[in-house]
Amino acid sequence: MENPHQQLVSTQRWVIKIGSALLTKPGQGLDLNRIRWLSGEIAELRRQGKDIVLVTSGSVAAGMQQLGWRRRPHELHRLQAAASVGQMNLIHAYATACQYYGIHTAQILLTHADLSERERHLNARSALQTLLKMGILPVVNENDAIATDEIRFGDNDTLAAMTANLIEADVLVILTDQSGFFDSDPRLNPQARMLAASAASNPALDSMAGDSKGELGRGGMATKLRAARRAARSGATTVILSGKEPDNLRHLAAGNPVGTLFWPDMKPIKARQQWLVGHLIPKGKLILDDGAVNVICGQGRSLLPVGIRAVQGDFSRGELVICCDAQGREVARGLANYSAAESIRIMGQPSQAIESLLGYVDEPELIHRDNLVVTT
Numbered sequence: 001m002e003n004p005h006q007q008l009v010s011t012q013r014w015v016i017k018i019g020s021a022l023l024t025k026p027g028q029g030l031d032l033n034r035i036r037w038l039s040g041e042i043a044e045l046r047r048q049g050k051d052i053v054l055v056t057s058g059s060v061a062a063g064m065q066q067l068g069w070r071r072r073p074h075e076l077h078r079l080q081a082a083a084s085v086g087q088m089n090l091i092h093a094y095a096t097a098c099q100y101y102g103i104h105t106a107q108i109l110l111t112h113a114d115l116s117e118r119e120r121h122l123n124a125r126s127a128l129q130t131l132l133k134m135g136i137l138p139v140v141n142e143n144d145a146i147a148t149d150e151i152r153f154g155d156n157d158t159l160a161a162m163t164a165n166l167i168e169a170d171v172l173v174i175l176t177d178q179s180g181f182f183d184s185d186p187r188l189n190p191q192a193r194m195l196a197a198s199a200a201s202n203p204a205l206d207s208m209a210g211d212s213k214g215e216l217g218r219g220g221m222a223t224k225l226r227a228a229r230r231a232a233r234s235g236a237t238t239v240i241l242s243g244k245e246p247d248n249l250r251h252l253a254a255g256n257p258v259g260t261l262f263w264p265d266m267k268p269i270k271a272r273q274q275w276l277v278g279h280l281i282p283k284g285k286l287i288l289d290d291g292a293v294n295v296i297c298g299q300g301r302s303l304l305p306v307g308i309r310a311v312q313g314d315f316s317r318g319e320l321v322i323c324c325d326a327q328g329r330e331v332a333r334g335l336a337n338y339s340a341a342e343s344i345r346i347m348g349q350p351s352q353a354i355e356s357l358l359g360y361v362d363e364p365e366l367i368h369r370d371n372l373v374v375t376t
């Protein structure tokens with residue numbers, strides 16, 4: 001591809017994520033100046049006709065400064081307190097900066113649970129779509145005040161990618177403190193070289209992305225790479241870009257080669273299946289024999305109990321499970337028709353035996369093909 005950035009010129013719907021590393025300095029709260037000029041850049045993209053959803057970090061750092069805390073706390077209840085205090089300031093900073101450009105802003109706070117429950121997922125999507133239609137800039141963050149480990153996105157890279165899936169964005173821009181994605185962590189290796197572009201699924205990228213991060217960041221590059229791959233599932237192109245250089249967003253919109261671009265090279269999955277694999281939390285694992293792997297991956301068939309060799313975890317009927325090959329590599333995800341205890345009793349057996357083994361039969365398949373998504 002000659003200049004893969006060129007394809008961004010004609011794109012319409014962008015999710016832009018602004019990370020903690022960019023917005024805050026340890027102990028100094030929010031960088032209001034940066035919020036102001038980034039808002040100006042976003043205003044310019046909107047003037048060019050793009051629909052923008054902003055995903056922003058910064059609530060914990062802002063709250064820490066207001067509460068006079070010098071170190072990011074580790075205890076969940078103190079993080080929740082800092083985030084609740086800081087979120088007020090964060091949203092106020094964006095609202096004020098955007099008002100200057102005549103832009104109305106709206107706050108959307110999400111937890112993983114909001115996106116994993118189908119009805120709430122659809123509600124979040126329609127809320128974002130309505131705001132975009134009305135010309136309002138949605139400003140999204142994790143609802144840290146109520147997020148426990150069970151329902152946490154964990155880092156805003158994941159939240160931004162899920163938001164991109166949710167609204168089927170064309171582009172996900174991850175603004176951070178580095179100019180792009182390097183072949184090793186530039187914080188640790190001064191010789192590291194930045195990549196201009198890559199296919200999102202390129203396996204060589206895995207060993208390049210370090211998990212080191214700034215004092216206030218959560219994910220490092222590893223979560224950004226995972227976010228790029230997640231966004232690619234709904235067909236989005238991701239760009240990791242420095243949010244420190246004025247005009248970077250404008251350059252990007254003009255098709256200039258700034259940052260590192262990851263183009264989607266996997267087949268896009270339908271909206272419902274995306275929700276299924278991307279938003280639900282897996283509750284267990286099924287280990288399949290080679291025959292079962294071949295028919296579900298190669299022929300798009302349902303998974304029958306006869307192809308199961310082992311069952312792990314504790315899941316109920318209707319919950320998401322990961323399907324792995326005999327080597328433990330994930331090959332698919334899907335909604336189980338039987339609980340973990342029932343699956344153990346019927347594994348390795350033909351479907352006709354389910355009734356005699358359990359005393360009842362719900363479905364002949366352990367996972368029906370409509371509820372099964374191949375993920376390799």
Ligand SMILES: Nc1ncnc2c1ncn2[C@@H]1O[C@H](COP(=O)(O)OP(=O)(O)O)[C@@H](O)[C@H]1O
Nearest residue numbers: 019020021176182187210213214217219220221
């Ligand atoms: N391959 C890599 N290329 C660029 N940065 C990397 C890489 N591996 C690790 N990093 C680190 O990731 C950091 C950015 O992640 P993080 O601090 O979580 O930022 P943010 O708060 O913007 O999400 C960089 O400052 C850098 O040290």
Ligand SMILES: N[C@@H](CCC(=O)OP(=O)(O)O)C(=O)O
Nearest residue numbers: 020057058059060156217218
């Ligand atoms: N929701 C948190 C942000 C989480 C976080 O730090 O994410 P990231 O910017 O990806 O490192 C906050 O607003 O402080």
